[in-house]
Amino acid sequence: MLGIDLGASHGRVAVFGATGPRVLEDRDGASAVPMAVAVDGEGKPVTGQAARKILAERPGAGAEGFLADLGKEKTYAFGGRAWTPAECLALYLQHLARLAEAALGAPPGPAVIAVPAYFHDGQRQAVKDAALRAGLEFKLLLNEPTAVALAWCFEHPKDRRLVMVLELDARAFDVTLLDMLPERFEVLAADGGKGLGAAELRDGGRVAAALDAPLHRALRQAGKQLKDIEEILLAGGSEHVEALEATLRDRHRRTCAKPSRPEEAVALGAAVFARIAPDAAKLAEAPGAPIVQTKPGCLVLLALGLAALAASL
Numbered sequence: 001m002l003g004i005d006l007g008a009s010h011g012r013v014a015v016f017g018a019t020g021p022r023v024l025e026d027r028d029g030a031s032a033v034p035m036a037v038a039v040d041g042e043g044k045p046v047t048g049q050a051a052r053k054i055l056a057e058r059p060g061a062g063a064e065g066f067l068a069d070l071g072k073e074k075t076y077a078f079g080g081r082a083w084t085p086a087e088c089l090a091l092y093l094q095h096l097a098r099l100a101e102a103a104l105g106a107p108p109g110p111a112v113i114a115v116p117a118y119f120h121d122g123q124r125q126a127v128k129d130a131a132l133r134a135g136l137e138f139k140l141l142l143n144e145p146t147a148v149a150l151a152w153c154f155e156h157p158k159d160r161r162l163v164m165v166l167e168l169d170a171r172a173f174d175v176t177l178l179d180m181l182p183e184r185f186e187v188l189a190a191d192g193g194k195g196l197g198a199a200e201l202r203d204g205g206r207v208a209a210a211l212d213a214p215l216h217r218a219l220r221q222a223g224k225q226l227k228d229i230e231e232i233l234l235a236g237g238s239e240h241v242e243a244l245e246a247t248l249r250d251r252h253r254r255t256c257a258k259p260s261r262p263e264e265a266v267a268l269g270a271a272v273f274a275r276i277a278p279d280a281a282k283l284a285e286a287p288g289a290p291i292v293q294t295k296p297g298c299l300v301l302l303a304l305g306l307a308a309l310a311a312s313l
Contacts, residue, residue: 001139002100002111003270004093005147006067006127008171011035012267013096015104016275020154021268023261024103032263033096037088038062039079047095063088068171070130071122086130093134110137112274114266117143117167117174118192139274145176146187147269148235152259153180154272162188162224163231166211166256168240171195173210175218177229189221201243208247232256235265 003014003021010032014023023031030049038051038061046054055062063076066085075082100108115127124141131138145165153163161181167174174192178185191214200206219225232248234241234256241262248254259265 001271001274002097002108003147003267003272003274004096004111004113005144005264005267005270006089006113006115007032007035007266008067008169009035009064011092011096012264013100013108014264014267014271015100015108016271021151021271021275023264023267024100026099027102033092033099034064035067035092036062036064037066037083037091043079045079045091047092066092070126071120086126086133089127089130090133093131093136097134097136110139110274112139112142112270114142114144114147114270116172117145117176117190118172142270142273143174143176143187143190144266145174145190145235146178147266147273148233148259149176149178149180149269150185150272151265151269152233152257154269155260156257162229163233164218164229165233165235166215166244167235168210168244169195169236170197170240173214175214177218177222177224188224189218191215191218191221196240196243198239201239204243204247204250207243208251211244211247226252226254229254234258235262238262 001016003016005012005014012023012031012033014021025031026033033048034052036051036055037045037047038054040046040054051062052064055064060078062078063083066076066088069085070089072085075084076088097108111131113127113131115124127141128138145167148165148167149163161179163178163180165174165176165178172192172195175190176187177189179188193210193214196206196210215226232254234244236244241258245256248256261268
């Protein structure tokens with residue numbers, strides 16, 4: 001099974017192998033695939049880096065940024081026709097599936113797709129529709145912060161209880177508070193706000209203002225205080241992570257943890273969940289079966305705790 005990260009500007013696809021999750025690379029050794037579609041000189045659709053090169057020369061020959069337009073009444077005109085955001089995403093997902101098949105030497109199998117936590121139901125349905133249109137054997141959607149936590153906890157298996165994931169990039173800021181035990185993985189609260197551009201990151205006040213309100217709303221929602229949080233995980237672009245880390249250190253005197261590969265954490269976490277998810281049905285009626293809650297009010301049974309999964313490799 002595949003774990004797919006639909007990033008703001010680049011996506012990645014990962015698989016859970018014999019030694020754990022890993023992000024797959026294309027023939028050129030690149031793992032980050034530009035989220036772009038275009039038509040070439042012969043009118044054929046192309047995706048990824050090839051599409052980005054075409055758009056650099058002919059900006060009207062395709063589209064980028066279509067993930068943010070999912071669920072909207074919007075189309076892009078190129079290649080002699082109108083394209084919806086979901087159709088563009090379907091082409092992009094087909095590209096990721098082909099990358100995975102080439103890297104693995106076999107059909108990739110079902111996929112778990114990680115999406116931004118702020119996605120509403122219409123956007124989530126658009127992702128599902130695009131996956132089906134792309135011919136993917138789609139399993140489920142996973143919120144990006146939850147995927148980050150899964151990647152971290154697989155990498156550092158130990159007992160812990162309250163974990164907060166802060167994910168900041170140019171498009172959005174997500175705060176997710178999770179209750180994590182060997183037998184349970186549950187989202188207690190989720191909140192967020194607008195993202196910050198590169199110029200805004202240089203203003204510590206802007207970063208603090210972006211952080212404080214969603215942070216405290218999530219804590220109130222869960223009935224917790226910042227001092228109760230045992231682990232704070234940071235995710236997002238490298239510059240965004242550095243800005244968050246400095247703000248939490250200076251304003252709240254908190255140290256933070258980061259995945260060893262922050263840019264790959266979402267894809268890796270989705271692959272971890274993809275590995276665990278197939279066994280869930282087998283334990284659906286087993287008393288005391290491990291569970292995961294991917295968003296408030298949504299529980300999914302898990303066959304293996306993360307520690308057990310890591311120990312099995």
